[in-house]
Amino acid sequence: MTDFFRAMAGSPLLLHALVCGLLASVAAGVIGPYVVVRRITYIAGGIAHCVLAGLGAAYYFQIEYGWTWCDPILGASVAAILAALLIGWVSLRARQREDTLIGALWAIGTAVGVLFIQSTRGYAPDLMSLLFGNIMLVSARDMWLVAGLDALVVAIGLLFYNQFVAVCFDEEFARLRGLRVEFWYLLLLCLVALTVVVLMKVVGIVLVIALLTLPVAVGAIFARSLWQSMIAASLLSMVFVTLGLGTAYQANWPAGATIIIVAGAAYLLVAMFQIFTARRRA
Amino acid sequence: MSEHAAGCGCGCGEAARSLPVVDVGRPVGPTVIEMAGVAFAYGQQTVLHGVNLSVPQGDLACIVGPNGGGKTTLLRLMLGLLVPQRGEIRVFGKPPHEARRRIGYMPQHVHLDPLFPVTSLDVVLMGRLGGGGGLGLYSRADQQIACDALGEVGLADMAKRSFARLSGGQRQRVLIARALACQPEVLLLDEPTANLDISVEEQLYALLKELNRRLTIVLVSHDLGFVSKYVKTAICVNRTVHTHEMSRLTGDVIRNLYGREIRLVEHAGGGAEVRS
Numbered sequence: 001m002t003d004f005f006r007a008m009a010g011s012p013l014l015l016h017a018l019v020c021g022l023l024a025s026v027a028a029g030v031i032g033p034y035v036v037v038r039r040i041t042y043i044a045g046g047i048a049h050c051v052l053a054g055l056g057a058a059y060y061f062q063i064e065y066g067w068t069w070c071d072p073i074l075g076a077s078v079a080a081i082l083a084a085l086l087i088g089w090v091s092l093r094a095r096q097r098e099d100t101l102i103g104a105l106w107a108i109g110t111a112v113g114v115l116f117i118q119s120t121r122g123y124a125p126d127l128m129s130l131l132f133g134n135i136m137l138v139s140a141r142d143m144w145l146v147a148g149l150d151a152l153v154v155a156i157g158l159l160f161y162n163q164f165v166a167v168c169f170d171e172e173f174a175r176l177r178g179l180r181v182e183f184w185y186l187l188l189l190c191l192v193a194l195t196v197v198v199l200m201k202v203v204g205i206v207l208v209i210a211l212l213t214l215p216v217a218v219g220a221i222f223a224r225s226l227w228q229s230m231i232a233a234s235l236l237s238m239v240f241v242t243l244g245l246g247t248a249y250q251a252n253w254p255a256g257a258t259i260i261i262v263a264g265a266a267y268l269l270v271a272m273f274q275i276f277t278a279r280r281r282a
Numbered sequence: 283m284s285e286h287a288a289g290c291g292c293g294c295g296e297a298a299r300s301l302p303v304v305d306v307g308r309p310v311g312p313t314v315i316e317m318a319g320v321a322f323a324y325g326q327q328t329v330l331h332g333v334n335l336s337v338p339q340g341d342l343a344c345i346v347g348p349n350g351g352g353k354t355t356l357l358r359l360m361l362g363l364l365v366p367q368r369g370e371i372r373v374f375g376k377p378p379h380e381a382r383r384r385i386g387y388m389p390q391h392v393h394l395d396p397l398f399p400v401t402s403l404d405v406v407l408m409g410r411l412g413g414g415g416g417l418g419l420y421s422r423a424d425q426q427i428a429c430d431a432l433g434e435v436g437l438a439d440m441a442k443r444s445f446a447r448l449s450g451g452q453r454q455r456v457l458i459a460r461a462l463a464c465q466p467e468v469l470l471l472d473e474p475t476a477n478l479d480i481s482v483e484e485q486l487y488a489l490l491k492e493l494n495r496r497l498t499i500v501l502v503s504h505d506l507g508f509v510s511k512y513v514k515t516a517i518c519v520n521r522t523v524h525t526h527e528m529s530r531l532t533g534d535v536i537r538n539l540y541g542r543e544i545r546l547v548e549h550a551g552g553g554a555e556v557r558s
Contacts, residue, residue, distance in 0.1 A: 037398050159417055166408045169398055172389060176361060176382050177464070178412035223399050224444045 004246035014245075016143050017135040017255065021241035023143075023150045024202045024211070029234025030157040031195040032212040033226050034188055038168040041213055043091060043189065046102040047083045048196045048208045050109030054079020055130055056116030063120050073145045073197065080193035083109060088189040092182055133204030133256030135245070146198050153194045156187070164188055165226055202241065203256035211237060214263040218270050240266065311339030313372075314468050314498045315360055317523075320369030322355060329355045333369065333523045337468075342494040342512065345502045347519035353502045356519055357472055360500070361387060374467070383412070386466030386497075388457045390473050396446055402456045403441040406431055409463025431459040435489060451482035458489070469493065471501040487512045 008014040035044050058075025061067045083105065090101045117127055129137065138146075157164070166174040167184045175181045192212075199208045219232030244259030251258075313336045320333040329352045337343055345353045358364045359371055362378030373381035386409070409431070410424040420428075432438050435455040440448065445456065454474055461469055474490070475483040490499055491512050500517075510516070516526045 033399075037395065039395075161418075162407070162411060162420065165400070165404070166411050169400060169405070169408065170389070170394060172363065173387065173408060173460070174411065176363075176385070176387055177408070178383065220397075220399070224442075225401050225404055226399050229399050 001243075001246045001250075004249045007249065012140075013136055013138070014249070016138040016140065018242065018245060020138045020143050020146050021135060021202050021245060021259070022238050023147055024198045025215075025237035025241055026234050027150045027153045027195045027198045028211045028237050029215060029232075030154050030230050031191055032216045032233050032237075033223075033229040034157070034164055034168060035192060035212050036216045037226065038188070040189070040192070041209055042099065043087055043102060044192050044196065044212055045209050046087050046106040046109075047080055047189070047193050048200070048205050049106045049113075050083030050087075051076045051080045051193075051196055051200060052113030052130065052205055053109045053116070054082075054113075056113035056120075060116040060120045071145070073142065073149075073201075076197045076200065077149065077194060079109075080197050081190055084189040084193035085186060088186045092185070129204070130200075131204050131206045132254060133200070133202055133207065135202050135255045138201060142201060146201055149194050149198050153191050153198070157191055160184070160187075161227065203259055207256050207260045210260045210263060211240075214260075214267045215240065218263075218266050221270060221274070236266070237263075313337070314339050314341070314374060315500070316370075316372045317359070318370045320359065320366045320371060322352075322359060322364060322366045328521070330359075330366075330519070331522055335517060335523050335525050337498065337500060337515075339498050340494070341498050341500070341515055342490065343500045343515040343517050343525075344513040345500065345517045345519055346504075349504070351520040353519050354472060356517075356523070357470055357500070357502055360470060361385065383464070384467045386461030386464045386469045388454075388461045388469070388471040388474060390476060391450075391453050391457055392476070398446065400445045401442050402432065402437060402445055402448065402452075402459075403428055405445050405456050406459045406463050409460040427465065428459075428463050431462040432456070434462060434493075435459045449482075451478050451486065454478065454486060455489070458493075462493075466497065468498040468500070471499070473502050473504065475503065475505075 004014075008018065035041055054075040054077070055072050057079070058070050058072045061075075062070045062072070087102055087105055090105070091098045094101055113130075114127070117130075126134070163174075163179060163184050166177070167179060167181055167188070171181050174184075195212070196205075196208050199211050203211055215233040215236040216229060218236050219229055222232050223229035240263040241259055244262040245255055247253065247262065248255040248258035315335075315337040317333050317335050321331040322329050333356070345356055347353050355364065359366055360373065360378060362371075362373075362382060371378055374384055403425075406428040407420050407424065410420060410427060429438065429441065432441055435458050437452060437455055437459065440452065440456075445453065448456065458469075458471070458474070461471075469490075471490075475486055478486065490501070493499065501513075510528055513528050516528055518524045518526065
C-alpha cells in the first residue's frame with residue numbers, strides 16, 4: 001500500500017483516480033442508503049444500463065459529426081436523467097408489471113449503446129472500459145465534472161433529507177402531510193441517475209449497483225438512523241476504493257473489479273459474522 | 283343516518299332496540315366527519331353503498347364489521363386517499379383532501395419496513411412535515427412538539443431508540459405519537475391493536491380514552507366485544523353502514539352483540555351476502 005501512495009506522488013493519473021474514487025464514495029454514501037431502504041436497486045440498475053445509450057450517442061456524435069462539446073459525461077448525464085424520469089414514470093404507472101418494463105428498458109438502453117459504439121468509426125471507445133470502468137483514464141477535466149456532479153447530488157440529497165426519509169419510510173403518510181410524493185420520488189431517481197454517472201467513472205456501468213448497496217449493507221450493523229447509515233457508507237466506500245485501487249495497482253488487476261471484490265469480501269465477512277452471533281445468541 | 287336499523291347484520295340493531303331509547307354518552311357537538319349517500323367500488327366490486335354517517339366532535343367511534351366488509355375502505359375515504367364514485371364526504375365541512383392537515387392518521391404498522399433505520403423520534407418528526415419551510419433540519423419548535431407527543435404516549439425515554447427494535451405495542455404508540463405531532467383535531471386509527479396481547483391492548487385503549495378528552499377519535503377494530511367499554515359509538519360496516527350509541531350497551535346486551543358479531547363473521551366467511 002505504501003508503494004501505491006509513493007507512486008501517486010509521481011503520477012497525476014493515479015492521483016486523479018484516487019480523488020475521483022473518493023468523491024464518488026461520498027455520492028454513493030449519501031444516495032446508496034435511499035436506494036437500499038426504498039428498495040429500488042433494480043431501478044438503479046436499469047438507469048445505469050440506459051446510461052450506456054447516452055455514452056454511446058455522445059461518442060458517436062463527437063467523433064462522426066465533430067461535435068466537440070458533446071462530452072461523454074454530458075451525454076451520460078442527460079441519458080441518466082431521461083432514463084430516471086422514464087423508469088420513474090413507468091414504476092409509478094404500471095405497479096403490476098413494473099419489473100418487466102424496467103427490465104425491458106434496461107436491455108434496450110444497453111443495446112442502443114452498443115449499436116452507437118460499434119457504429120463509431122476510427123477511434124472507438126473501448127466497450128470493456130465503459131462496462132467495467134477504467135479509473136486510470138480519468139483526465140483532469142473528468143475529475144472536475146465528477147466533482148461538480150458530486151457536489152450537486154450530495155447537496156440536494158442532504159438538504160431535502162427529511163422529505164426523502166418520509167417518502168421512503170411511509171409514502172402514504174407523507175402524502176397525507178401534503179408532500180408531493182411523485183415529485184420527491186422522481187427527484188430521488190434523478191439523484192440516483194447522477195450518482196450512477198459519477199460511479200461509472202470509477203467502477204463501470206455493470207458494477208455501479210455494488211457500490212450503491214454493499215457499503216450500506218456493511219454499515220447497517222452500526223447505523224441506527226439514515227444519516228448514520230450515510231456517514232458509515234461514505235467512509236466504508238472510501239476505504240474500499242482506496243484498498244481496491246492500491247491492490248489493483250500492485251497486482252496489475254483491473255481497478256473497478258478489484259474495488260468490488262474488496263467491498264464484496266467485506267460484506268460477506270459481516271454477513272457471516274452476523275449469522276455467527278445470531279446463532280450464539282439463539 | 284340509519285340508527286338502530288334492522289338487518290344491519292352485526293346484530294347490534296336488535297340489541298339496541300331492546301334498550302330504552304335514551305341518548306346519553308354520544309356527544310352532540312358540531313359535525314367533524316359527514317358522509318351522505320356514499321358508494322365505493324374497486325373496479326366492478328362494490329365495497330360500500332348507501333353510506334350515511336356523521337361523527338360529532340368529541341366522539342370516540344369504532345368502525346367494526348367482518349373482514350372484507352369495507353372498514354379500512356371507509357377510513358381511507360375519510361382521509362381522501364380514495365374517492366367515492368357516488369355521494370359526498372365532508373371533513374370539517376370541506377372535501378377530505380382539503381382537511382388533511384387537521385387529521386392525524388395512524389396506519390397499520392405492518393406495511394412499514396421493519397429494517398428501516400430510523401429512531402422513534404425520527405418517525406414522530408415526520409408528523410411535522412409539510413408545514414412550510416422544510417429545508418434541512420427540523421426547527422427546535424418541531425423537535426419540542428415531537429418530544430411532547432412521545433411523552434404523551436409514555437415513550438419519552440425511547441426517543442433515540444431504533445424503531446426496528448421496539449416491541450409491537452411500542453411501535454403502535456410511536457405511530458400514535460406521530461399522528462399527535464400533526465397537532466390534529468381528529469385522530470383516525472387503522473387497527474391500532476392488531477397483533478397485540480390483551481394487556482398491551484388495554485393500555486392502548488386507556489391512552490385513547492385519555493386523548494379523547496381533547497380529540498375526536500375514529501378507529502378501526504376487528505373486536506367490538508373488547509373495545510365496547512371504551513368507545514362511545516359503534517359504526518358497523520358490512521357493505522353499508524349503521525351507527526349505534528354504545529353508552530347503554532352493557533352486560534347481556536354486549537354479550538349478545540359480541541355473540542352475533544362472531545356468528546356473522548363465520549356466516550360471511552361461508553360466502554353468504556348480508557344485505558340491509
